[in-house]
Amino acid sequence: xxxxxxxxxxxxxxxxxxxxxxxxxxxxxxxxxxxxxxxxxxxxxxxxxxxxxxxxxxxxxxxxxxxxxxxxxxxxxxxxxxxxxxxxxxxxxxxxxxxxxxxxxxxxxxxxxxxxxxxxxxxxxxxxxxxxxxxxxxxxxxxxxxxxxxxxxxxxxxxxxxxxxxxxxxxxxxxxxxxxxxxxxxxxxxxxxxxxxxxxxxxxxxxxxxxxxxxxxxxxxxxxxxxxxxxxxxxxxxxxxxxxxxxxxxxxxxxxxxxxxxxxxxxxxxxxxxxxxxxxxxxxxxxxxxxxxxxxxxxxxxxxxxxxxxxxxxxxxxxxxxxxxxxxxxxxxxxxxxxxxxxxxxxxxxx
Amino acid sequence: xxxxxxxxxxxxxxxxxxxxxxxxxxxxxxxxxxxxxxxxxxxxxxxxxxxxxxxxxxxxxxxxxxxxxxxxxxxxxxxxxxxxxxxxxxxxxxxxxxxxxxxxxxxxxxxxxxxxxxxxxxxxxxxxxxxxxxxxxxxxxxxxxxxxxxxxxxxxxxxxxxxxxxxxxxxxxxxxxxxxxxxxxxxxxxxxxxxxxxxxxxxxxxxxxxxxxxxxxxxxxxxxxxxxxxxxxxxxxxxxxxxxxxxxxxxxxxxxxxxxxxxxxxxxxxxxxxxxxxxxxxxxxxxxxxx
Numbered sequence: 001x002x003x004x005x006x007x008x009x010x011x012x013x014x015x016x017x018x019x020x021x022x023x024x025x026x027x028x029x030x031x032x033x034x035x036x037x038x039x040x041x042x043x044x045x046x047x048x049x050x051x052x053x054x055x056x057x058x059x060x061x062x063x064x065x066x067x068x069x070x071x072x073x074x075x076x077x078x079x080x081x082x083x084x085x086x087x088x089x090x091x092x093x094x095x096x097x098x099x100x101x102x103x104x105x106x107x108x109x110x111x112x113x114x115x116x117x118x119x120x121x122x123x124x125x126x127x128x129x130x131x132x133x134x135x136x137x138x139x140x141x142x143x144x145x146x147x148x149x150x151x152x153x154x155x156x157x158x159x160x161x162x163x164x165x166x167x168x169x170x171x172x173x174x175x176x177x178x179x180x181x182x183x184x185x186x187x188x189x190x191x192x193x194x195x196x197x198x199x200x201x202x203x204x205x206x207x208x209x210x211x212x213x214x215x216x217x218x219x220x221x222x223x224x225x226x227x228x229x230x231x232x233x234x235x236x237x238x239x240x241x242x243x244x245x246x247x248x249x250x251x252x253x254x255x256x257x258x259x260x261x262x263x264x265x266x267x268x269x270x271x272x273x274x275x276x277x278x279x280x281x282x283x284x285x286x287x288x289x290x291x292x293x294x295x296x297x298x299x300x301x302x303x304x305x306x307x308x309x310x311x312x313x314x315x316x317x318x319x320x321x322x323x324x325x326x327x328x329x330x331x332x333x334x335x336x337x338x339x340x341x342x343x344x345x346x347x348x349x350x351x
Numbered sequence: 352x353x354x355x356x357x358x359x360x361x362x363x364x365x366x367x368x369x370x371x372x373x374x375x376x377x378x379x380x381x382x383x384x385x386x387x388x389x390x391x392x393x394x395x396x397x398x399x400x401x402x403x404x405x406x407x408x409x410x411x412x413x414x415x416x417x418x419x420x421x422x423x424x425x426x427x428x429x430x431x432x433x434x435x436x437x438x439x440x441x442x443x444x445x446x447x448x449x450x451x452x453x454x455x456x457x458x459x460x461x462x463x464x465x466x467x468x469x470x471x472x473x474x475x476x477x478x479x480x481x482x483x484x485x486x487x488x489x490x491x492x493x494x495x496x497x498x499x500x501x502x503x504x505x506x507x508x509x510x511x512x513x514x515x516x517x518x519x520x521x522x523x524x525x526x527x528x529x530x531x532x533x534x535x536x537x538x539x540x541x542x543x544x545x546x547x548x549x550x551x552x553x554x555x556x557x558x559x560x561x562x563x564x565x566x567x568x569x570x571x572x573x574x575x576x577x578x579x580x581x582x583x584x585x586x587x588x589x590x591x592x593x594x595x596x597x598x599x600x601x602x603x604x605x606x607x608x609x610x611x612x613x614x615x616x617x618x619x620x621x622x623x624x625x626x627x628x629x630x631x632x633x634x635x636x637x638x639x640x641x642x
Contacts, residue, residue, distance in 0.1 A: 069605050072390065094390055167505075173591050175606050195411035214508050215591035219481075226487045336389045341411055343607035350594045351420035 034059045035276045038074075038082040040263070041066050043135070045296030052283055058276050075100040075268055082268055083277040086134050089262045090333040092124040101266040104278060106132045111285035119302035122262065123330060132281050133302035135293065136262035137236040138253075138322060139181065146248040147230040155185035155254045158231060159208050166211045170229035173217040175346035176331070177259075178205070181233060184329055185256050191334035193341055205349050215350070224249055235261075237298040240319035251319045257327030262302075376621065383614035391608045401615035421599070425619070428596040431510070432579040435517040436525075439574045440567065442518065443525035447566075450526075451533040462530070465523050473520060477587050480516055481507060484588075508590030516584035521577060525570035532566030533559075568631055576624045580617075596620060 035052075037044065041064040049060045063082070065071050068091040074080050075095065087095055095101045106112055106128040112120070115133065125131045141158045143150070148157075148164050159182060161169055172178050180190050182204055188197050213229055221242035223229040234242070239251040265284065267277045283289055290301040291309030300320055307315055314320060322328065334342065383401050385393035408418040450461045468476060483489050484506040491503040506512060536559065544554045582597030591598070596616060603613030 067605065069391065076392070098390065173586070175602075193411075198411040209592070212592065213590060216586065226485070228485050228487060336387075339606075339608055340409070343602070343609065344408065344411070346602070346606075347420055347424075347594065347599070350592060351423055 033273070033276075034061060035084065035273055035280055036060075036082045037062050037084045037086075037280075038071070038080070039064055039084075039086040039134075043086070043263075043297050045293045047296070048284075048289060048292050051289065051292070052280060055283070056276075056279060058279070060280075072100075079270070080268065081272055083271040083273045084280055085266055085268055086263050087131070087266055088331070089122065089124045089264060090331045092131055092264055092266065094333055095266065096125075096130055100269055101130050102269045102271070102274075103129050104131075104267050104281065105129060106281065109278070109282045109285065111282045114285045114287060114290075114303045114305055116302050116304050119262075122264075124332070125264065131264035131266045132285060134263040134265050134284070135297055135299035135301055136260065137299045138326075138328065139177065139233070139235055139259040139261065140239075140252055140254060141181075141231060141233045142224060142239045142242060142249050142251045143231040144224065144227070144246070144248050145250050150250065152250070152252050153255050155181065155252075155256045157252070158233065159185050159204055161208070161211050161231060165231045167213055168228075168230035169208065169212045170220060170223050170232035171208075171212055171215045172220075172233050173215045175342045176334075177217070177233065178215070179342050179345055180259050180329075180331060184259060185254075187256065190329060190332060191338040193338050198341055198345060202345055202348055205345070209349065221245075236300075236319040236322075240314065240317045241298060243317075243319070244313070253323055253326050257329055258322065260328040260330045262330070376618075379614040379617050379621075383611055383618050385611050387609045387611050389608070391604070391610060393610050398611075401609075401611040404612050405615065405619070424594045424599055425596055427593065428579055429623075431514060431517065431585075431595065432575050434514055435521060435578040436571050436575045438514070438518045439522050439525040440570065443522055443570065444529055444563075444567075447526050447529040447533050450530055451536075462527075465526050468523065473583060477516055477520070477583055480512075480519070480588060484512060507588065508592065510589065510593070512588040513585050513595075516588040517578050517581060520581075520584060521574040524573035524577075528569035528573065529563060529566040532563045536562055564635075568635065572624075572628060572631065575627065579624065580620050 035058050037049075037060060039062065043064070044062055049062065053059055065074070068088050071085060071087060072091065072094065075085070076098070085101070087101075092101075107120070109132075112128070112132075119133050119136075120128055122128075122131075122133070141155070143152060143157065143165075147168070148162060157165075158169070179201065182201055183190055183192055183197075186197065186201065186204065188194075188201075192198065192201075214223070220229075220232050220234050221238045224232050224234070224242045225245045234251070236251065239249070243249040243251065265281050267274060267281075271277055284293070285303060287303050287305035288309050290303035291306040294301045294306065295309075295311050295314065298314065382393050384397050384399065386396060386398055386400070388394045405421050406417065406419075407415050408421075410416050446465070450458055450465075453461060481488075485491070486503040486507075488506075490506060491500070494500045495503070540558055540562070541554065544558045549557065580597045580600070582595065582601050585591075585593070585595040586598055589595075594602075596619075600613050600616045600620075603609045603616065607613075
């Protein structure tokens, strides 16, 4: 879900560019007895909110955003009045470090036992002190098997595509998405700053570029379904939706691995309704509720017992069931030097 | 008393400009001399690094090297903005002239049609161009249906597509000011020119063009300035394969988390536009002096 680029984000960027951000914006939420949630756009099941209100009598308001940067900027500006925010795994350490979210001690919650053990302790929040999983998925690529029969088992097919894919490759529009997957293909770690590796990385991306039709994070599944692109870097959930519209699409779990990501619920510092926020987080770890969210947003949750309540076509889809031995590398927020290198790679590629 | 009233009436406009234009620009200027914060934002100390970065950048090993890439990006943006302005003028002038020649009722109708696109969000309109121009889009589909082409033409995700998007978006800003000056054009001057046996071309060169210059100048600025900083059309119609300065600025404030450099670039764009305005007004003044 990271870096969903849209007008909203661009508008925010424009706002930032104007330097208007510092003083303006927040303070729309607030008022006790009402739970204020701030989540990604189209990422909160309406049925879920209705059910929570019905069970607890707590009213819920929902505001949405479209990038982690927006969330970061808002929380940094302060006084947002939100009780629950949903942040990607790479941003959780930043929020903890900047003291923007507060401890919730999720492990003490009654429903915590429902979480898959592998998600109870996550690298970005090892003791579940600050956050609880919302949804997760993988980033890899899909190709059209009617264009290229395959079999495909390597990221090399994406980065060094066979001739049939020439001019038919679609990549994400954000540097971290593209560069992280390319580093995985090279067998190098995310946030690599080794000059030799980075020069090789630029070579790989420059070699791929003539085959690339577009670098854009929006409308990926649409491009695959319309045939505009025959091979595309894509999130697992989008890949599943695209395949349901075009059966010849195949989501690839490459031998080099896949990028994993997870969005996490957290409670901002200064949340007006701390107690109710905890109630909601506990509510979300209930299998039935987690399933409602999965059925709505189309991504995996961290509650295995939710499986019987998930729509069967979704639950059994290959995009939802990565092989047990898949090397899954989770995104992380890179240190300043690596960010600078990513920026340079991305600029060199498109100068 | 009169002066006071005038000042009072002007106050809201001046306040608005000060609050939403001057202050943000001053903040940008300040930010451009500060140091980038790790998670976005700026911090002390003051530095000119952001301006140095426009020409010299550290390579992966940390050596400061001459980097012409940003220069290319700026030149490309400049070229596209100029091309957009010239094309808008070439397309917009005849449109304005045509509207002026109509009956009052038809004029109102046509002017409404010119402004009609503003009723729809730019993002949606730009996305519609994708639907029209893509391989399986309406244009290629129609040409294939007619049997004129076998394979879809590469209409989308290249520079001409960006140019098309820019001209399409900013054309009304050229038509409207030119129409405003044409409307005030004294028809007797045209008649006089004909009476004196001026050819159509001479009439245009010696009478119409000089009299509509203020409108053309206004239109040129209104098209050039936003075209120079645009990022929606380049990103969506250009396929993100070639950076323009607008996208470069956006990138600095988001993924690259280098606000000072983004601010410095924004200042550069503003400076370029202001410079163009100054040159424009100097030329106008010089011409008025000659006349």
